[in-house]
Amino acid sequence: MVTAIGNVSGVSRQRAIYERYFLPAFRPAAAPHIPEMSADARARVRHAVQAHGALLRVAAEIAGREAAAR
Secondary structure (H helix, E strand, O other): OOOOOOOOOHHHHHHHHHHHHHHHHHOHHHOOOOOOOOHHHHHHHHHHHHHHHHHHHHHHHHHHHHHHHO
């Protein structure tokens, strides 16, 4: 697990934040210092992560199309 977010940027920073704060909420035994999320909060986080992943897939597809058009 990432313990410091420090001087990372972009996707690696997002990944570090995700691993530090969101993953422990789904595995509370792995991080007793972070209280377990309610079912509603877990659902909201899961939805946000899925939506973010969908946006990244669309952006990659658009970038691929632009690169192919060149």
